[in-house]
Amino acid sequence: KKIVTLAGDGIGPEIMAAGLQVLAAVAPKINFAYEVEAKHFGGAAIDAEGHPLPEATLTAAKAADAILLAAIGGPQYNDAAVRPEQGLLGLRKELGLFANIRPVQIFEALKHLSPLKPEIIEGVDFVVVRELTGGIYFGEHTLNERKARDVNDYTYEEIERIIKIAFEIARGRGKKVTSVDKQNVLATSKLWRIVAEDVAKNYPDVVLEHALVDSLAMKMITNPNDFDVIVTENLFGDILSDESSVLPGTLGVMPSASHAANGPSLYEPIHGSAPDIAGLGIANPISMILSVAMMLRESFEETAGAQYIENAVNKTLLEGVLTKDLGGTASLSEMTATIIDNL
């Protein structure tokens, strides 16, 4: 299996190295044979090749069986240089990564980090499914000195395929889909709701409920245990998936996956490149390591391998081996080594 790695900027290279160490340690246990091809992306790619998403990176990514991305961006790359249109959004569009999946779970050992009361977050376990290649992100953008316009487009098919993903995931979990829109205002949301109802007909075993985005932004915090699978369009998903990350109390333990209709999936931590602590060896590698676990499960059907990693992470946290962001003193390499010991 060929895995393309995009280490990117800031703490990206450090946490990517940690993720690959864990992968190397788990591979023999599950007889998983793979090769890794490292490519430039983001600021690092600008430095090396003059463009955030070089042709060679794109070609390699397209030919991969899976892609691991660490993090990109940093103060030395101003907006113009790492414009998402060229970098991240370009990668998503070129690879057709229309389905972004973010599991939201509470780690017992980190519960105290949450800004929410323990009784609210106890047992929280849901997945946010975000449409990632449509909507206002990819509509026409026009800007001049006096006015600006963005266009939000969705087709029936674009909505249908992401809603189907949500139902498929729900079928394997709590059998409930919460579809989020703003159907009292937006035409795209009116269509969204129609399609959600249509798709639901093929999943009689799964409950569908609708929520308005404003209302959901409240309920996600007041009643996070009400949710199993939340599905929504690109912009709402951007906001709500970030909002959902307050529940575990840290961005440092949350992986994500992005899937295409055909071709490789991409796995990445939900956090950024943390340029302020880059190179200090104190970054928390867990989001990256759990992204590797997601890759094993979702791209390679290596459920056992994913479980080994997830259990080892859990054990490590319960043992109190914590990086600085989690309130501990462990270094990146100490934490990685402990996770590998616990495999």
Place this chain on the structure above:
Amino acid sequence: KKIVTLAGDGIGPEIMAAGLQVLAAVAPKINFAYEVEAKHFGGAAIDAEGHPLPEATLTAAKAADAILLAAIGGPQYNDAAVRPEQGLLGLRKELGLFANIRPVQIFEALKHLSPLKPEIIEGVDFVVVRELTGGIYFGEHTLNERKARDVNDYTYEEIERIIKIAFEIARGRGKKVTSVDKQNVLATSKLWRIVAEDVAKNYPDVVLEHALVDSLAMKMITNPNDFDVIVTENLFGDILSDESSVLPGTLGVMPSASHAANGPSLYEPIHGSAPDIAGLGIANPISMILSVAMMLRESFEETAGAQYIENAVNKTLLEGVLTKDLGGTASLSEMTATIIDNL
């Protein structure tokens, strides 16, 4: 002074009555002379006049010195009947209510209701300023069976006037404006950020910071004490202002104001019409009563009157006179009577 009241649906009439009782009780103390004209709006207007926003209501509203709105909507009025385009959004547009103001404050007596830990919400005191007559709400909406489109438009002037409001409010408070956009993706947000910088030049005493909407959706929960005045466009404001209402732990104590460039302002609770408890006499009137206080302060410069009401509400809550939604057993009329006693 002429006040037009729109009691609306569900608990609307009950809480409007409570708000007007408090106004009647405070008026003599501050020598405030006023008359009230009740008009139909929402479902009640459909029942009475066949349209959610009758011409007579609009005419009276336009001629008023201030407008009080309670709440509209209910299960008997399906979406089509109270389509916001005709009702609420029509009212906002016709009256030019471009600036929606929502103070977010923690009531000592209700702190335990918040899903957030006490140390997180301690001292929270900020204002969300939402642009209310532009953006994707009022752009072209097109929908057919296979695709849908919404258009998000903003002009320099539309952005400038709302940013100015935010700076004016900040000048009278904590002297900090957090401007929220998605400038790494949207053209309207790129313009938004430019205008915010332009306006800031006229307010050297106020600090301007920018935040991306996804990031702000997290920080509002993890660091709510970082904010003084948050200003944003219509759709983001819809989501973020609702999200902010989780901090106090109840929608039941939050008022709002909407201002125009010329003409009357409108004051309303942020909560809905709660049809399930309509007519039972157990609704919590505080959001409505605090909306009356906001009206006295912002439309009539009756600061003392506003303060009397706010203090009386505070005292009532501290005395433990609480409606059911706040964990108590007081009826709507008991709570209203106690607030009036405490004036």
